[in-house]
Amino acid sequence: MNPLLDLQVLQTRRQFFGNSGVRLGSVALGSMLGAGGKAFAAQMNPALADLPHFAPKAKSIIYLHMNGAPSQIDLWDYKPNLQEHFDKDLPESVRNGQRITTMTSGQARLPVAPSKFKFAQHGNCGTWVSELLPYTAKHVDDIAVVKTVHTNAINHDPACTFVMTGSEVPGKPSLGSWLSYGLGSESNDLPAFVVLTPIWSSGAAAQALFTRMWSSGFLASSHNGVALRSTGDPVLYVQNPPGVAASDRRVMLDALATLNRKRFDELGDPEIQTRIAQYEMAFRMQSSVPGLVDLASESKETLEMYGPEVQKPGTFAASAILARRMVERGVRAVQILHRGWDQHGNLPRDIASQCYDTDQPIGALLTDLKQRGLLDSTLVVWGGEFGRTVYSQGTLTKENYGRDHHPRNFCMWMAGGGIKGGISYGETDDFSYNIASNPCHINDLNATILHCLGIDHERFTYKFQGLDQRLTGVEEQHVVKELLA
Numbered sequence: 208m209n210p211l212l213d214l215q216v217l218q219t220r221r222q223f224f225g226n227s228g229v230r231l232g233s234v235a236l237g238s239m240l241g242a243g244g245k246a247f248a249a250q251m252n253p254a255l256a257d258l259p260h261f262a263p264k265a266k267s268i269i270y271l272h273m274n275g276a277p278s279q280i281d282l283w284d285y286k287p288n289l290q291e292h293f294d295k296d297l298p299e300s301v302r303n304g305q306r307i308t309t310m311t312s313g314q315a316r317l318p319v320a321p322s323k324f325k326f327a328q329h330g331n332c333g334t335w336v337s338e339l340l341p342y343t344a345k346h347v348d349d350i351a352v353v354k355t356v357h358t359n360a361i362n363h364d365p366a367c368t369f370v371m372t373g374s375e376v377p378g379k380p381s382l383g384s385w386l387s388y389g390l391g392s393e394s395n396d397l398p399a400f401v402v403l404t405p406i407w408s409s410g411a412a413a414q415a416l417f418t419r420m421w422s423s424g425f426l427a428s429s430h431n432g433v434a435l436r437s438t439g440d441p442v443l444y445v446q447n448p449p450g451v452a453a454s455d456r457r458v459m460l461d462a463l464a465t466l467n468r469k470r471f472d473e474l475g476d477p478e479i480q481t482r483i484a485q486y487e488m489a490f491r492m493q494s495s496v497p498g499l500v501d502l503a504s505e506s507k508e509t510l511e512m513y514g515p516e517v518q519k520p521g522t523f524a525a526s527a528i529l530a531r532r533m534v535e536r537g538v539r540a541v542q543i544l545h546r547g548w549d550q551h552g553n554l555p556r557d558i559a560s561q562c563y564d565t566d567q568p569i570g571a572l573l574t575d576l577k578q579r580g581l582l583d584s585t586l587v588v589w590g591g592e593f594g595r596t597v598y599s600q601g602t603l604t605k606e607n608y609g610r611d612h613h614p615r616n617f618c619m620w621m622a623g624g625g626i627k628g629g630i631s632y633g634e635t636d637d638f639s640y641n642i643a644s645n646p647c648h649i650n651d652l653n654a655t656i657l658h659c660l661g662i663d664h665e666r667f668t669y670k671f672q673g674l675d676q677r678l679t680g681v682e683e684q685h686v687v688k689e690l691l692a
C-alpha cells in the first residue's frame with residue numbers, strides 16, 4: 208500500500224463517502240439482514256472492479272510447499288543412466304564452474320549419487336514416478352510435471368521468499384496475498400487466504416518458516432495469510448472469553464466500527480478500514496472456524512482415504528482435508544507448508560518419512576476434489592524452493608547419501624483448473640544438473656498460475672515506491688502455454 212497516495216485520494220469528506228460510504232453501508236445492511244434476509248448480503252472481500260481480466264479456469268488455489276527443497280532426482284526426474292556413474296566425480300563439463308554452496312565447496316570430491324529408489328511409469332501418459340509416491344502416481348494423468356523450474360537463489364531464506372513472492376527482496380506480497388487483493392473471496396465467514404503449517408515425521412531439523420512467505424507486503428494488511436495453528440485453538444483469541452455473549456461482542460464491534468470510521472473521516476488512513484474489516488472477519492470466524500475443523504460430517508470412506516493421521520490435528524493429512532473444506536467454502540488461496548525436506552545427509556531415510564507424511568494425503572486430496580467436481584475449479588500446485596545436487600554431500604554409500612542445494616533445475620507439478628494433465632514439460636541433462644530444453648523460471652510459473660485464475664500478470668499491478676509492482680517482477684516473464692488445457 209502507499210498511505211500517502213491513499214491519503215491524498217481520500218482526504219476530503221466527500222471523497223471518503225464517495226469511495227467508501229456505499230460499500231460500508233452495504234456491508235452493514237447485509238450483516239444486519241443476514242444471509243436469509245430480503246436484501247443481498249454484501250461481499251466482505253470483493254474482487255477489484257476490473258478482475259478477473261478474462262474467464263478463469265480456476266477459482267481457487269491449494270499450494271503445497273515442501274519447505275527445505277525435495278530432491279527431484281529421487282522423486283520426479285528419472286535418470287536411470289546415473290547408476291553407471293556411481294561414486295565417480297561429477298564431470299567438470301557438467302558443473303562448468305557454476306557456484307555451489309560452502310557446505311560442499313570444501314569437499315575433496317563431488318561423487319555422483321544415483322537415487323536408490325526405483326521408478327516406474329504410471330497412467331496412460333507413462334510419467335515416471337518414484338516408488339516413494341505411490342498415491343500421487345495414481346493421478347499423473349491429471350498432473351503436469353515441470354522438470355525445468357529454476358530460481359535465482361541458492362540458500363533457503365531468499366529462495367523461499369522468491370518462490371512465494373516473486374522476489375528475493377523481503378517486503379513484497381505473497382502469491383496468496385496478491386490473489387486476496389485482486390480476486391477477493393467468495394466466503395464472508397473465512398479469510399480469502401489461509402495458511403497451514405503441519406508437523407513432519409522425519410525427526411530432522413527443519414528450516415524456519417518466515418511470515419513473509421504469507422505476508423501482504425506493501426498491500427493492505429487485510430490481505431495477509433491467516434495462519435491456523437496446528438494445536439489448540441486454530442486461531443488465538445478468536446473465541447469470546449467466559450461471560451461474554453456473542454450479542455455483547457456484536458454491540459462492542461458496532462460501536463468500535465463507528466469510532467474507527469470517524470477516525471478514518473479525520474485522517475483518511477486506509478489501514479483503519481483494514482482494522483474494521485479484520486474485526487468483522489474475526490467475529491464471523493468465531494462461528495465458522497469450529498465448523499471448519501470439525502470433521503464429524505466427513506464419511507468414513509473419505510477419512511480413511513486421507514490416511515491414519517487425518518484426525519490428528521497438525522498433521523499434513525489433517526491439513527489436506529481442511530484445504531478441501533476451505534475451497535469448498537469459498538476460500539481463495541490455501542497454502543500448506545510442510546517442513547523437513549532439507550536433506551544434506553541421511554536423505555533416503557528422511558525423504559521416505561516426508562513422503563509418508565504427504566503422499567497419501569495428496570493423492571486423497573486430488574481424488575476428493577475430483578469426486579466433488581472441484582478439481583476443475585481448483586488449481587493444485589506442488590513444489591519446493593529449489594532442487595538438490597546429483598553429487599553427494601558427505602559420505603556416499605549405495606544405501607545412504609545427502610544432497611546439497613541446487614537452484615539450476617528442480618521439479619514442480621500442477622493439476623486441476625486450467626492445467627493440461629498427463630504431461631511433462633522440459634528436460635534436464637543426464638545428471639539433472641542443467642536444463643537441456645524448455646526452461647521455466649519461477650516467475651514464469653507464477654504468471655501461469657495467475658493466468659489459470661483469469662489474471663493477466665502484466666496488467667495486475669500495484670503502484671509502490673514509484674513502480675508498477677507485479678508478482679512476476681519487472682523483468683519480462685511468460686505464461687507457459689504448453690501447460691494449459
